[in-house]
Amino acid sequence: LISVGLVLATMCAVAVVGHELVGIPWSGAFVLGAVVSPTDPLAAGVVMRRLDVPRRLVSGVEGEGMFNDATALVVYRVAVGAVVGGTFSLGHAALSLILDAAAGIAIGLVVGWVFAEIRKRTPDPQLSITISLLTGYAAFIPADAVGASGVLAVVTAGIYMGLRGPSIISARTRLQGFFVWDILDFLINATLFVLVGLQLRTIVRSLSGFSASTLIGWALAISGVVVVTRLVWFFTMPYLVRLLDRRASQRARRLLARDRLVLGWSGMRGAVSLAAALALPLTTHHGAPFPKRDLILFLTFAVIFSTLVVQGLSLPALIRTLGISDEGAAEDEELRARLGATRAALAQIDALSAEEWTRDDTIERMRALYEYRKRRLAARAGKIEDDGYEDRSLAYQQAVQIVLGAQREALVQLRREGTISNETMHRVIRELDLEESRLEI
Structure with missing residues (x-):
């Protein structure tokens, strides 16, 4: 209309x-x-x-x-x-x-x-x-x-x-x-x-x-x-x-x-x-x-x-x-979306565990990652008690950012020494940037 x-x-x-x-x-x-x-x-x-x-x-x-x-x-x-x-x-x-x-x-x-x-x-x-x-x-x-x-x-x-x-x-x-x-x-x-x-x-x-x-x-x-x-x-x-x-x-x-x-x-x-x-x-x-x-x-x-x-x-x-x-409705909507996606990931991991080509240790690492993510998101949404999930997540993000920064500095140094090309440096740095962007999830 x-x-x-x-x-x-x-x-x-x-x-x-x-x-x-x-x-x-x-x-x-x-x-x-x-x-x-x-x-x-x-x-x-x-x-x-x-x-x-x-x-x-x-x-x-x-x-x-x-x-x-x-x-x-x-x-x-x-x-x-x-x-x-x-x-x-x-x-x-x-x-x-x-x-x-x-x-x-x-x-x-x-x-x-x-x-x-x-x-x-x-x-x-x-x-x-x-x-x-x-x-x-x-x-x-x-x-x-x-x-x-x-x-x-x-x-x-x-x-x-x-x-x-x-x-x-x-x-x-x-x-x-x-x-x-x-x-x-x-x-x-x-x-x-x-x-x-x-x-x-x-x-x-x-x-x-x-x-x-x-x-x-x-x-x-x-x-x-x-x-x-x-x-x-x-x-x-x-x-x-x-x-x-x-x-x-x-x-x-x-x-x-x-x-x-x-x-x-x-x-x-x-x-x-x-x-x-x-x-x-x-x-x-x-x-x-x-x-x-x-x-x-x-x-x-x-x-x-x-x-x-x-x-x-x-x-x-x-x-x-x-x-x-x-x-906070927009944030709640985003949390619901992330929780829904995480639950779907866990369901798919359970289905993959029955496949012959998957390794048990790989499945367990993936399940632990998404289970922790689900608990952290549920705590942020107020569905469960926050047992320090957010503080641990922030500490992890800070540590990873420091590690990623060290990798970038190493890549720049390798480029200055002529060990790697400019193209290789930027390609790897882009991958590090993508890894850092995922830290907020």
Whole structure:
């Protein structure tokens, strides 16, 4: 409901203000609305995790961000097509929206399955990660070529790979892939903001016919509509849903007013809006300039800047003032996950003990390791009395860190003496780093 309804509501509200107040033609006003309608969950998610906001709210913000991007960009495509082509039919647009989304999802599933099978048979980490980088393009290009939603195709393929990945991708590939994707995510977001910064002077110069006070007033008006529409949605639609759906499962999903206020204030705009604005064509099919393109770019940047600065900086204070915290729920969830995995490990060790190829001493060492881990985790979770498990674990970690440090120093010395190559030194040090990272388990 949020990923579709709120996106459409924001687009329409912004379009009305953009047309009536700013003077943008209806077609261009709807484009502006589509551009600024999707949220960027990155900033809000970082703040919420740092302040231990309940997982339910964090998941809601991040899940909304994933799907409202797709909805907004499908609507954006329809709106831009109407401007460029010069014609618009509501019935045709609605049918196109549904068909484009359905076709995009179908193509994404097919591409996801194909690339999952390819990666399943690709043991080399570098090659597998390269294939993962190409998956998005492989989903988007054919979907876009047939007129379907390329964004939904990419999202669907990504979700499919995310569900199957842990069972088909090796640990080495996953470890390396996390770092690659984190860096790429940062670089792509940074590049988008740099591009807007480079264009901003040209955009402002092209708007020299308007006074600074007029532009600031328009920017505040559009930004205000974006923020208020989201707040109004979160304080009206839940009550309508309650009237229409009185199932017990729906009542269990209800949020308190303070939770809805946090969700409503977490609607910062970011990379998707930037990319959509920068992708606006320069001219229509008839060769005329795209109506008010520079003004749309300026207002998009203003909305992104104002929401990131005002909402982003005030969100931590709002969360603290409302006293929203999961009170250790995230840590408890992680402990349950580790305990579940440890119990599964012990069950598998018992099954292995019956195999002829296993050695008794090996099985006993493995069982002792996981039994101790289970007791330590149970003590942390409060299920059993802490008989010094945590203190012993911390002492063990400290001792291992000292030993690993000595090994690193020895490797560096061997490299200085020319006994080993630089490549060998880094390969062994990487293994030591991985061993140290496992100490927190």
